[in-house]
Amino acid sequence: MIEQTAQNAExxxxxxxxxxxxxxxxxxVVIFSIQPGPQRQQLSVLLVRRNKPPYENQWAMPGxxxxxxxGLEAAAQRHLHTKAGLTSTYLEQLYTFGRPDRDPREHRxxxxxxxxxxxxxxxLPEAKADREARWFPADCVPKPLAFDHDEILSYxxxxxxxxVSYAYVAYQLLPPTFTLAELxxxxxxxxxxxxxxxxxxxxxxxxxxxxxxxxxxxxxxxRPPQLYRCQLTPEQLLTGPPS
Amino acid sequence: MIEQTAQNAExxxxxxxxxxxxxxxxxxVVIFSIQPGPQRQQLSVLLVRRNKPPYENQWAMPGxxxxxxxGLEAAAQRHLHTKAGLTSTYLEQLYTFGRPDRDPREHRxxxxxxxxxxxxxxxLPEAKADREARWFPADCVPKPLAFDHDEILSYxxxxxxxxVSYAYVAYQLLPPTFTLAELxxxxxxxxxxxxxxxxxxxxxxxxxxxxxxxxxxxxxxxRPPQLYRCQLTPEQLLTGPPS
DNA sequence: TCAATAGTGTCTTTGAGACACTATCCG
DNA sequence: CGGATAGTGTCTCAAAGACACTATTGA
Numbered sequence: 001m002i003e004q005t006a007q008n009a010e011x012x013x014x015x016x017x018x019x020x021x022x023x024x025x026x027x028x029v030v031i032f033s034i035q036p037g038p039q040r041q042q043l044s045v046l047l048v049r050r051n052k053p054p055y056e057n058q059w060a061m062p063g064x065x066x067x068x069x070x071g072l073e074a075a076a077q078r079h080l081h082t083k084a085g086l087t088s089t090y091l092e093q094l095y096t097f098g099r100p101d102r103d104p105r106e107h108r109x110x111x112x113x114x115x116x117x118x119x120x121x122x123x124l125p126e127a128k129a130d131r132e133a134r135w136f137p138a139d140c141v142p143k144p145l146a147f148d149h150d151e152i153l154s155y156x157x158x159x160x161x162x163x164v165s166y167a168y169v170a171y172q173l174l175p176p177t178f179t180l181a182e183l184x185x186x187x188x189x190x191x192x193x194x195x196x197x198x199x200x201x202x203x204x205x206x207x208x209x210x211x212x213x214x215x216x217x218x219x220x221x222x223r224p225p226q227l228y229r230c231q232l233t234p235e236q237l238l239t240g241p242p243s
Numbered sequence: 244m245i246e247q248t249a250q251n252a253e254x255x256x257x258x259x260x261x262x263x264x265x266x267x268x269x270x271x272v273v274i275f276s277i278q279p280g281p282q283r284q285q286l287s288v289l290l291v292r293r294n295k296p297p298y299e300n301q302w303a304m305p306g307x308x309x310x311x312x313x314g315l316e317a318a319a320q321r322h323l324h325t326k327a328g329l330t331s332t333y334l335e336q337l338y339t340f341g342r343p344d345r346d347p348r349e350h351r352x353x354x355x356x357x358x359x360x361x362x363x364x365x366x367l368p369e370a371k372a373d374r375e376a377r378w379f380p381a382d383c384v385p386k387p388l389a390f391d392h393d394e395i396l397s398y399x400x401x402x403x404x405x406x407v408s409y410a411y412v413a414y415q416l417l418p419p420t421f422t423l424a425e426l427x428x429x430x431x432x433x434x435x436x437x438x439x440x441x442x443x444x445x446x447x448x449x450x451x452x453x454x455x456x457x458x459x460x461x462x463x464x465x466r467p468p469q470l471y472r473c474q475l476t477p478e479q480l481l482t483g484p485p486s
Numbered sequence: 487t488c489a490a491t492a493g494t495g496t497c498t499t500t501g502a503g504a505c506a507c508t509a510t511c512c513g
Numbered sequence: 514c515g516g517a518t519a520g521t522g523t524c525t526c527a528a529a530g531a532c533a534c535t536a537t538t539g540a
Contacts, residue, residue: 021264021267021311022267022268022308022309022310022311023268023309023311024264024265024268025265025266025267025268025352065265066265066266066341066352067265068264068265068266068343068349068350069343069350070343071341071342071343072339072341072352073341093338093339095336096315096336096339096354098309098314098315098316098354099314100311100312100313100314106311107311107312109268109309109315109354111339111341111352
C-alpha cells in the first residue's frame with residue numbers, strides 16, 4: 001500500500017513531498033473493434049499519430065494524464081472520447097506498466113485499459129480519420145509503436161483472446177441484434193481460427209445468453225438467418241475485477 | 244497513455260507540472276502463505292499494524308511509495324522485505340486501485356501485487372512478530388482493514404483461487420521437495436474443499452510438472468510417501484503478464 | 487433446379503470424478 | 514495382525530468436436 005507502516009520509519013513522506021515526487025500517472029487505452037479488411041472482417045486497433053516529440057510521427061495508443069481526484073476508469077473514458085471521439089460500452093483494466101525508462105522524459109507509469117467498440121459505433125470523426133487516427137489490423141500495426149506500446153498491445157491481444165474463450169465479451173463488438181454467424185465470425189476473427197458452426201450454435205444456445213428476436217434478416221440471397229439479441233445475467237457480466 | 248497526442252492539445256503538461264501534480268503512486272502487497280492453524284493448515288495473509296493516522300492501530304497490507312526511477316515490482320519486493328522481513332519467490336501484479344478517496348489524505352493510486360511465500364520462508368523476524376506483523380487466516384482477518392484493503396484482499400483471494408486451478412503456482416507455497424499429499428493439501432486449503440487423492444495424483448503426474456526424487460519421508464507411522472520436486476518448463480512458468 | 491447458407495441429429499473422443507481395490511509402512 | 518496412509522485400476526458421465534444430414538431462401 002501506499003501509506004507507511006511506521007516501523008522502519010524512514011521519513012519518507014517528507015522526503016517525498018519535497019524532493020522525490022515519485023512517478024506520475026497516466027492511462028493508455030487499447031481500443032478494439034471488428035473492421036472490414038481487404039478480404040474479410042478483421043480484429044482492429046485504433047491508433048493515433050503523435051505530432052510532437054518524443055516519438056514524433058509514430059503511432060500510439062490514445063491516452064493521457066490522470067487528473068487529481070479523477071478515477072482511473074473515468075480518465076480512460078475521457079481520453080477515449082477526446083482523443084478518438086469514441087464511446088465504449090466495455091472498458092477493463094489490463095495491467096499497469098511502470099518501467100522507469102518507458103518514457104524518455106520522466107518516470108511515468110501507465111495504467112493500461114482495453115476497450116471494445118461495436119462496429120457501428122466505431123466511426124471516427126471526419127476531422128481525425130486517417131490523418132490523426134486510424135484503425136489498423138491488430139496483427140499488422142506500424143512497428144514500432146511509440147513508448148512501450150508494442151508490449152501493451154501484445155498483452156492486450158493475449159488477454160482478449162483468453163477472455164473471449166471463457167467470458168461473454170464478444171457481444172460488445174456487435175450491434176444490439178445480430179445473427180449467430182456474425183457472433184461466430186467475431187470469435188473466429190479474435191481467435192484466428194475457424195469454428196464449427198454446429199457446435200458453436202449449440203454452445204451459445206446452451207449458455208442462455210442469447211434470445212431470438214423472432215425477426216430475420218431480409219434481402220440475402222440465401223436462407224435468411226434469425227436475429228438474436230444478448231441478455232447477460234449479472235453473474236455472466238462479472239468480469240473478474242473488484243466490484 | 245501518458246503522453247498527449249497533441250490533437251485536443253489542452254496545455255496539460257504545463258497545467259500538470261505547475262498546478263496539478265496528479266495522483267501519487269504506491270504499491271500494496273498481499274502476502275500469502277500456508278500456516279498451521281488451530282485445527283489444520285490454513286491459507287494465511289500477512290498483515291502489519293499501522294501505528295499512525297490515518298487508520299491508526301488498524302491492520303493493513305504492507306506497502307509504500309514507489310520511488311522515482313524504481314520499477315513497480317522492485318518497489319513491491321522492497322516493501323515486502325523492509326516491512327515484513329520476507330523474501331518471495333513469486334510476485335505477480337494484481338490490479339491497480341485508483342479511487343480518488345481511497346486514501347483520506349490525498350489521491351494515491353495503489354498498484355497491488357500478491358506474493359506467495361513457502362511455509363519454510365514465512366518465519367517473521369522476532370522483533371516484529373505478533374505485535375507489528377502477523378499471519379491471519381485469509382478468511383478471518385480483523386475487519387475492517389485500513390484503506391480499501393478489504394477490497395484488495397478479496398480480489399487477491401479470488402485471483403489466487405482462479406489461478407491455482409489453471410496455472411502451476413501452488414509449488415511456490417511449498418519447500419523444494421514435497422509429497423503429493425502436501426501438494427494436494429495446498430490446493431485443498433486454497434480452494435477450500437477436499438480433492439480426491441486418486442484423481443489429483445493422476446492429474447498432477449500427467450502434467451509432467453513434478454519429478455520423483457526417489458527419496459521417501461522417514462519416521463512416519465505409516466507407509467512412507469515419495470518425495471517429489473517441481474520442474475516447470477518455460478511455458479508452464481508463463482503467468483500471463485507481459486514478458 | 488442449383489448454389490449457398492441456416493439449422494439438426496448423432497457418433498466418437500476426452501477428461502473429470504467416483505470408488506473399489508491393492509501395497510507398504512509402524513507398532 | 515491391524516490401522517493408517519500410499520498408490521492402482523476401472524467405471525461412469527458430461528462436454529467438445531467431427532461430420533453427415535435436412536431446411537429454406539433467391540436466382
